[in-house]
Amino acid sequence: MASFPTALQRNASLQAYHSFGCKVQAAGLAGFSGVEQIPELVAEAALPSLLVLGGGSNVLFTRNYPGLVLLNRIMGMRVEKEDEQHIYLRVGAGENWHQLVLHCVDKGWGGIENLSLIPGCVGASPMQNIGAYGAEVKDVIDEVEAWHLPDQQVIRFNNSDCRFGYRNSIFKQELKNLVVISSVRFRLQKQPKPNTAYGAIRQQLEAMQVSRPGIADVSRAVIAIRQSKLPDPKEIGNAGSFFKNPVVKTAVADELLAQFPEMPGYPDTAGYTKIPAGWLIEKAGLKGYRQGDAGVHQQQALVIVNHGSASGEELLAVAQLVQKKVSDMFGISLEKEVNILP
Numbered sequence: 001m002a003s004f005p006t007a008l009q010r011n012a013s014l015q016a017y018h019s020f021g022c023k024v025q026a027a028g029l030a031g032f033s034g035v036e037q038i039p040e041l042v043a044e045a046a047l048p049s050l051l052v053l054g055g056g057s058n059v060l061f062t063r064n065y066p067g068l069v070l071l072n073r074i075m076g077m078r079v080e081k082e083d084e085q086h087i088y089l090r091v092g093a094g095e096n097w098h099q100l101v102l103h104c105v106d107k108g109w110g111g112i113e114n115l116s117l118i119p120g121c122v123g124a125s126p127m128q129n130i131g132a133y134g135a136e137v138k139d140v141i142d143e144v145e146a147w148h149l150p151d152q153q154v155i156r157f158n159n160s161d162c163r164f165g166y167r168n169s170i171f172k173q174e175l176k177n178l179v180v181i182s183s184v185r186f187r188l189q190k191q192p193k194p195n196t197a198y199g200a201i202r203q204q205l206e207a208m209q210v211s212r213p214g215i216a217d218v219s220r221a222v223i224a225i226r227q228s229k230l231p232d233p234k235e236i237g238n239a240g241s242f243f244k245n246p247v248v249k250t251a252v253a254d255e256l257l258a259q260f261p262e263m264p265g266y267p268d269t270a271g272y273t274k275i276p277a278g279w280l281i282e283k284a285g286l287k288g289y290r291q292g293d294a295g296v297h298q299q300q301a302l303v304i305v306n307h308g309s310a311s312g313e314e315l316l317a318v319a320q321l322v323q324k325k326v327s328d329m330f331g332i333s334l335e336k337e338v339n340i341l342p
């Protein structure tokens with residue numbers, strides 16, 4: 001993670017603070033290590049809007065940000081309580097997500113190993129209920145603590161208060177830009193049961209010749225899979241999946257299947273089917289598409305990439321082209337997963 005300014009900076013570059021790496025500025029930029037610093041920084045900046053960033057790995061800036069960007073650097077980890085089966089671990093929102101995973105794997109605490117190598121900070125993990133390889137963070141979140149900006153007070157959310165869904169939560173909806181998540185308490189298993197339900201994990205473990213996997217093996221398998229298909233933002237700008245996988249009525253999926261028998265699909269809630277957006281984009285002929293430095297990744301069509309000096313507007317134009325082509329061909333409208341700013 002890039003080092004961060006402790007004092008307020010004006011007209012500061014955001015290039016090092018977001019994974020698309022576009023050359024944009026914020027009217028104000030500062031880091032904070034405790035929520036009590038927020039009111040002071042907001043008053044000093046006197047700017048029209050506020051955006052909190054962790055690692056900047058799920059945002060796209062389409063132009064200079066006219067407000068104050070605050071980098072959340074609240075650190076710390078402590079075991080708050082434990083029972084026979086669980087460890088309750090409180091983690092500061094500014095901690096790096098993957099380092100947390102490695103720490104838990106090292107301690108033998110299970111529950112987040114399938115989420116290895118997801119970029120970003122702990123504080124953003126409840127935002128879109130991060131998920132990968134058969135796991136979602138909602139299954140281990142016990143409590144989220146946040147600073148409510150309008151009321152200037154701390155609020156605590158239990159798991160059901162967070163209204164988690166697929167890449168969704170109350171923090172991405174009603175409370176967007178109204179709260180600053182300061183810490184998350186995770187409920188981890190002391191006697192972990194490795195989750196190898198996802199086919200790609202089982203294949204990878206087989207390739208690694210692991211027959212009785214523990215959580216460290218699952219973590220290593222997930223890391224290997226991710227490294228083989230997802231671009232590293234240090235080498236090529238991106239924010240992971242740009243769109244959500246669409247969930248459509250099964251009747252709609254069946255009609256499409258009649259036309260495209262090879263189309264993959266997975267049962268979702270009753271009567272609904274999830275279709276991989278990467279397949280739709282590839283089928284629409286856009287895998288590896290490039291317009292200047294903005295494009296669609298060569299190995300994973302769900303990832304929009306910055307090959308060098310693409311602007312946020314250029315990246316957004318490629319995303320819009322993808323939406324149009326997929327809509328024209330399949331009648332499906334792709335919803336953006338990435339947070340578009342301003």
Ligand code: FAD
Pocket residue numbers: 019051052053054055056057058059072093118119120121122123124125127128129130131132179180181182230231232233238239240241339
């Ligand atoms: P940021 O980009 O900094 O912020 C994201 C949003 O959350 C913004 O709206 C921001 O304002 C808000 N926010 C951030 N911190 C706080 C806070 N403390 N309080 C309130 N609001 C806050 N995601 C997945 O779910 N699964 C994946 O498998 C996955 N793979 C990825 C692979 C790559 C290569 C990349 C680049 C991204 C991937 N992502 C994935 C997306 C991303 O890693 C996650 O969304 C991650 O949680 C973002 O964390 P961040 O700290 O970088 O968030």
Ligand code: EPU
Pocket residue numbers: 131132133134229239240241242243244245264276277278279280282287299300301302337
């Ligand atoms: N596919 C293609 N072509 C492509 C890409 C994918 O045909 O170019 C098809 C294949 O059929 C493949 C299927 O899509 O089997 C699924 O692909 P993959 O396993 O790569 O997963 P995904 O659906 O594209 C989702 C998440 C990822 C997460 C992986 C693994 C969303 C929006 N994305 O991607 O999360 O890491 O599953 O669980 O749900 C993210 O949110 O940023 C992210 C990377």
